[in-house]
Amino acid sequence: MKWRPGRRSLLTKLYIAMGMVALPLLLLHPLYVLPAVRAQLHADRVRTLRSVVETAYGVLELYQAKVTAGELSRAQAQAAAAQQLQELRYGKTEYFWVNDMSPRLVMHPHLPAMLGQDLTAYRDARGKAVFVDIVQLAKTQGEGAIAYAATRPGSKEPIPKESYVKLFAPWGWVLGTGVYVEDIEKEMAVMEQRLMVTVGAVLLLVAGVGWVFSRRVVRPVRMLSEAAKRVAAGDLNVTVPMDKEDEVGQLGHAFNTMVTGLRDTVQGIAAVADSTVAHADRIRRSSEVLAMITRQRSEQMKLVAESVQEMSRGMSQGAQQALLTAQAAESNGRVAAEGNEAVERSSRKIGELVQMVHRAAQMVARLQASSEVVGQMLQLIEDITTETNILAINTAIEAARAGESGKGFSVVAAEVRKLAERSRDVVSQIGHLLKQNQEETTAAAAQMRQGTLKVEEGVRLSTATGDALERIVSGAREIQSRVSTLASEGTRQSSSGQSLAHRIHSLSASAEDAVTGVEQITQSVLELHAQAQHLWTLAARFSPAEARTPLAPPSQDA
Structure with missing residues (x-):
């Protein structure tokens, strides 16, 4: 060699x-x-x-x-x-x-x-x-x-x-x-x-001086070298005894101070890593719950859209029947009985339409409440993301204080901060989508209220039509006029129902995007958990043996 x-x-x-x-x-x-x-x-x-x-x-x-x-x-x-x-x-x-x-x-x-x-x-x-x-x-x-x-x-x-x-x-x-x-x-x-x-x-004399020098300098330096090897192996409980106040003694005291500071720093990093893992688990569980609720609301909005479309078709059929009734009243007053039956069918359809509109209004109200819950959860995620970013900055500062021994911690802290910034971006996108959903839901609720008013007006018109049929002989023209009005209103209600169904479909698509965003947050949180686990592993290398309790892996339950 x-x-x-x-x-x-x-x-x-x-x-x-x-x-x-x-x-x-x-x-x-x-x-x-x-x-x-x-x-x-x-x-x-x-x-x-x-x-x-x-x-x-x-x-x-x-x-x-x-x-x-x-x-x-x-x-x-x-x-x-x-x-x-x-x-x-x-x-x-x-x-x-x-x-x-x-x-x-x-x-x-x-x-x-x-x-x-x-x-x-x-x-x-x-x-x-x-x-x-x-x-x-x-x-x-x-x-x-x-x-x-x-x-x-x-x-x-x-x-x-x-x-x-x-x-x-x-x-x-x-x-x-x-x-x-x-x-x-x-x-x-x-x-x-x-x-x-x-x-x-x-x-x-030179040999004697060398022997004295070895006793007073070389031996303490060897003790420092052995202690440094133990620190490199992960033992931070090392203390070098120094009973001198010369340069070698000052070096030994500085070494002991450095080991103490490094031990406190590593313990702080381990605590931060443990806290980060716990926060990551809470974020993951919250995002899973949010994804589940958002998925359920998307499915409910799909059902509402189908119900509104069914309501629109029923209103269109009612308008057609009203037109036929008007034609029959105009061509022959003797078909008033048939018109009466048509009006009764229209009344039943309108009653069903009223029930559908009420159910749709209830669903829209629940959707608004769910959107508020989603907003609160997004605020919670944003707060946790901000706290994670602060923890990452603190970790980077502590790693910078540790010098060469903390370079690995600085890299991990940078990765954690990047994940926190990605989580914040995704939360911002979801908040934007949620805000758009709330605006469209509010518009849909307004349309539902307007549709309810129109349907109630149709009920009143249907009642008036029944009264008119009793006076069919004397008020045929009045019946024709009112049935025409009813047909026009039914057409407008059908158009409003189609518009409402289209908006609900848009809300459903936005909810699906929100589900995708929440899933991305969940994935980012899992990556954050892995990085925090790695950071804790690095810190545990310098922790006492009795304190090296491994962190629990992220649970897979909902």
Whole structure:
């Protein structure tokens, strides 16, 4: 599997960072620090040798002053100075030597056999003409450091040596002293050991700091990580104990506050979802009842329309009979008996028509009452829709407060609000249809009242016709006139009945549209119930286990 830096733990990253800090120190130790210390130690040793040579040089100056003062001869002064320098020691074993510019060895405490000998051909173990180089250095610079190989007293193995020489011009002597490089190496080893101890102590200190950091920072961060995983799994009863007030402690307190707020938000969303489901069920039941009542009223209006059509046909037949009666009265008064029977039949038909008109008026009155009930139910649905829309807005606000964790709730809230707006639109359409139905029902009721008046007038005319038949001989023309009037009124009543039947058919069609609209509301409410159920399911994921009681599905009863 390909390694990715983001998968390392915080503690591992910390140790890597400390390692990156310690690595330059470890690299600088052999590559820079030790060479720099070695060079500094060499420079210090050269300065020390120079200082020592300067001290011994004072001995030569002292005896030269005695020569100048006449206290000693030059030979006596040189012998006394050589003797004193031969006995002079520093660092327990380090010594001085003197050679002249020939070069000849004037004084050396460890090479008495070579005193006075010409050292031009003298070579060290590496073939270097040491004293020739010393004389050349003294001639050109007067003093300076020189390196060569020499044997330590008591040893036969030549080792590197650092020396410092200075020309004493009055006598032509070159005063010198030196130290063996292995002494410098020993000091360097001690210094290196001390540096290693220091570096080790620093590394131990860094490790200790990392351990303390892991105790005070990494462990609380791990606790926060575990708590966040539990929250992601749905446990909102998590509390991270924090006894510090530093940045990590503030992070822990902020996390606890966030979990508490998220728990309250989720509980509020669950309550809203539960309430929305309950309201959706009430809306669905109300819409089903409304659909059933509207369907029944539609069927009743169909029956009323059929009754009105039957009444119209009866009135048309009555008008035809009245015309025949008028013709018979005009052609022959002797058929008055037949006219009387026709009038009686007309009276019976008119009586039946009166009963039909009364029944139709009662049905129209019931239809008006039902329309008012439907209006009240539509108002109830609109109020519930408004409340649902408000609940959806509140849910969206709470989801926005929840941030990234509430994005799913925001989407569900938007869908719920869309369903509420669809329900409001459908309710508006049904209200418009209901208003149109009420107007047409009112018009039909007015027509029914007018028809009732006309029918009652026909009854009076029929009664008058019966009286006229008793005076058939003397009032035939009057009977003819009244029967003609009755026929005209019957024709108009038949036309009014046809118009009323047409309007009732329109009301029936509008009622069917209302039934369709209510069914659409029912479907929208079912969708709203499903969305609320889904919202509750999302909220229940973060609710305590004992509070995760599933919502009841929508009932299918009427």
